[in-house]
Amino acid sequence: MSVLKKLAGQTAIYGLTTIVGRFLNFLLTPLHTAVLLPAEYGIVTTVYAYIAFLNVIFTYGMETAYFRFATKDENQDYKVFSNAFLLILLTSLLFSGFIFLFSDLISSILGLNESSNLVKWVAGILAVDAISAIPFAKLRLQKKVFQFSAAKVTSIFINIILNIFFLYICPAVFKQEFLESWQPFVNQVYTLENPLKYIFISNLIANLIFIPFIISTFKDFKFQYDLKQLKLMFMYAFPILVMGIAGTTNEMFSRVMLEKLLPVNFYPQMTNLEVMGVFGACYKMAIFMTISIQAFRFASEPFFFSLANDKNAPELYAKVMHYFVAACMVIFLFVALNADWISGFLIKNPIYKSGLNIVPILLIGNVCMGIYFNLSVWYKLTDKTYWGTYITVSGAIVTVILNFVLIPNLGYMGCVWASLFSFFGMATASYILGKKYYPIPYNLTLILGFIGFGILLFQLLNYFHFFIGFSGFLFNNFSILIYILIVGFCLKKQKVRI
Numbered sequence: 001m002s003v004l005k006k007l008a009g010q011t012a013i014y015g016l017t018t019i020v021g022r023f024l025n026f027l028l029t030p031l032h033t034a035v036l037l038p039a040e041y042g043i044v045t046t047v048y049a050y051i052a053f054l055n056v057i058f059t060y061g062m063e064t065a066y067f068r069f070a071t072k073d074e075n076q077d078y079k080v081f082s083n084a085f086l087l088i089l090l091t092s093l094l095f096s097g098f099i100f101l102f103s104d105l106i107s108s109i110l111g112l113n114e115s116s117n118l119v120k121w122v123a124g125i126l127a128v129d130a131i132s133a134i135p136f137a138k139l140r141l142q143k144k145v146f147q148f149s150a151a152k153v154t155s156i157f158i159n160i161i162l163n164i165f166f167l168y169i170c171p172a173v174f175k176q177e178f179l180e181s182w183q184p185f186v187n188q189v190y191t192l193e194n195p196l197k198y199i200f201i202s203n204l205i206a207n208l209i210f211i212p213f214i215i216s217t218f219k220d221f222k223f224q225y226d227l228k229q230l231k232l233m234f235m236y237a238f239p240i241l242v243m244g245i246a247g248t249t250n251e252m253f254s255r256v257m258l259e260k261l262l263p264v265n266f267y268p269q270m271t272n273l274e275v276m277g278v279f280g281a282c283y284k285m286a287i288f289m290t291i292s293i294q295a296f297r298f299a300s301e302p303f304f305f306s307l308a309n310d311k312n313a314p315e316l317y318a319k320v321m322h323y324f325v326a327a328c329m330v331i332f333l334f335v336a337l338n339a340d341w342i343s344g345f346l347i348k349n350p351i352y353k354s355g356l357n358i359v360p361i362l363l364i365g366n367v368c369m370g371i372y373f374n375l376s377v378w379y380k381l382t383d384k385t386y387w388g389t390y391i392t393v394s395g396a397i398v399t400v401i402l403n404f405v406l407i408p409n410l411g412y413m414g415c416v417w418a419s420l421f422s423f424f425g426m427a428t429a430s431y432i433l434g435k436k437y438y439p440i441p442y443n444l445t446l447i448l449g450f451i452g453f454g455i456l457l458f459q460l461l462n463y464f465h466f467f468i469g470f471s472g473f474l475f476n477n478f479s480i481l482i483y484i485l486i487v488g489f490c491l492k493k494q495k496v497r498i
Contacts, residue, residue: 028163029284032199033352035167038270038277042259043196045280047118049255050110051125056248058092058130061240063137064380065233070141071305078220083230085134086223096127121200128207135214151213155206162202167195239385246389246396250369250422253399254407254415255280261407270351279412282355285343286362288335289328293370296324304377314440321374321440325447326487328367329454333483336360336458337476360458361416367451368423375430378438387433395426450487457483 032041062084069080099106103119110119139148170190173182190198258279259272267275300320307313335342339359379387399422406414434440461476 028160029281031163031167033281036196036277038274038351040196040277041280042273042276043118044199045255045276045283046110046259047122047200049252051122052252053245053248053256054095054122054126055129056241056244058095058126059088059133059244060091061237061244062088062233063133064240065237066134066137067141067305068236068380068383069229069233070138078222079224079226079229080233081134081138081217081220082222083225083233084137085131085221086225087230087234088134089131092127092130095130096123099123099126117194117197118200121197121204124204125200125207128204128210132207132210132214135217136210138217139214147213147216151210154213155209158209159202159206162205163199166190166198166202170198171195236383236385239389242389243385243392246392249396250392250399250419250426253396254403254412254418255283257403258407258412258415261404262411263408266408266411274351275412278352278355279358279415281352282343282358283362285335285339285356285359286366289331289363289366289370292327292331293366293373296370297373300374304381314438317374317377318441318443321371321442322446322491324374325367325371325450326491328370329450329487330480330484332360332363332367333454333458333480334477336363337461337480338473341473355412358412358416360462361413361420364451364455365416365420365423368420368427371447372423372427372430375427375434378430378434378440382438384437387437388430391426391429391433394429395422398422398425446490449490453486454483 100123173186402418
């Protein structure tokens with residue numbers, strides 16, 4: 001079996017697990033949009049956007065640093081693991097302790113005065129996420145994909161059960177609608193005041209389920225550290241931290257700033273916080289793309305590093321890119337052409353569907369993000385991560401500027417256009433610089449052809465509406481099959497095989 005087939009197999013396992021896990025987790029969207037008003041869901045969207053920012057700060061690039069240093073000398077893996085874990089453990093406890101102690105002040109600054117206790121639960125979520133990051137990285141490096149996947153899926157399953165319990169069962173029992181015998185227990189664990197907190201309590205409990213799955217990674221663990229190695233690891237990781245913050249800005253800045261930058265009454269029938277909820281719900285329609293990219297990242301990062309000294313590595317990286325883009329464009333067509341009926345299953349309150357027009361642009365932006373991740377291999381392998389910092393920070397600056405310019409004029413459409421332009425610019429810059437420092441023989445014509453053909457096909461089918469109803473559903477998906485056959489033929493003609 002070739003190394004690319006191994007990568008494909010691991011990606012498939014990560015992908016299947018991530019798809020199952022994310023699908024289970026996405027079942028929360030119908031629950032949340034049915035139970036919560038758009039303004040309440042807007043708070044959830046905003047808080048999770050801040051969590052995404054803080055997750056990057058809490059881990060500050062040490063996962064990638066662990067991969068890099070552990071693969072340099074396999075015999076030193078135990079020492080690298082101990083160094084990385086102890087540092088993350090110390091800083092996570094300090095950071096979360098600070099957030100917990102000053103939760104009231106932080107809540108006031110973020111405008112969450114009525115939901116101040118949420119910040120305390122967020123502190124716990126962030127600490128558990130960060131502390132488990134290095135053990136999970138070790139599982140990935142050891143290619144223990146099933147153990148990694150079982151932990152993630154179990155956690156998500158517990159999270160769903162707890163959300164259903166707190167948001168649906170408890171209120172009904174509390175109001176004596178059914179299961180009255182449960183009332184004494186429910187009275188001990190639930191109050192009607194501020195139901196939003198139970199979303200975050202459920203998340204924290206579910207994350208604690210990670211512990212039994214990652215305990216095996218501490219087999220050779222020792223409470224010792226090497227300051228010299230820690231310094232080198234931190235120097236390697238720091239640019240990745242900056243990249244992570246900038247990258248999260250590209251993805252999350254709009255979710256933080258949309259409410260603040262949107263003119264009052266831009267959408268006459270909704271408040272700005274309600275618009276935030278609509279945007280957050282429709283943003284989740286990109287789940288099929290994001291889970292695919294995430295699965296690929298889980299499998300490809302250790303794969304890229306393991307091939308660093310292989311003379312055929314550049315050609316292999318190019319082949320990976322070609323198949324990656326082709327797969328992403330198939331996902332783009334499937335979601336964009338079927339957005340109406342997919343949203344019917346996932347979004348229960350009709351008011352949330354008013355934002356579905358963001359989906360195609362959002363998906364193409366995610367494709368560009370995935371391409372940039374692929375292209376980033378050159379500066380990670382050459383230890384020139386500072387270039388990644390320059391590129392990602394520049395992208396973040398573009399995102400911020402465009403959000404300030406576009407949101408007052410285009411509403412939430414401005415958010416997705418800003419992300420698309422930013423990720424496209426980052427991918428372009430990385431491609432140009434990569435040709436100089438670590439040439440990889442990407443077939444640019446093939447890549448742009450796949451993207452251009454996919455966008456053109458979507459525009460034609462979306463504009464002309466050849467059929468409607470179930471006939472339209474069949475025609476659209478038959479067209480996707482034609483796209484797959486044409487792309488497959490092009491890959492075969494180019495002799496891009498795995």
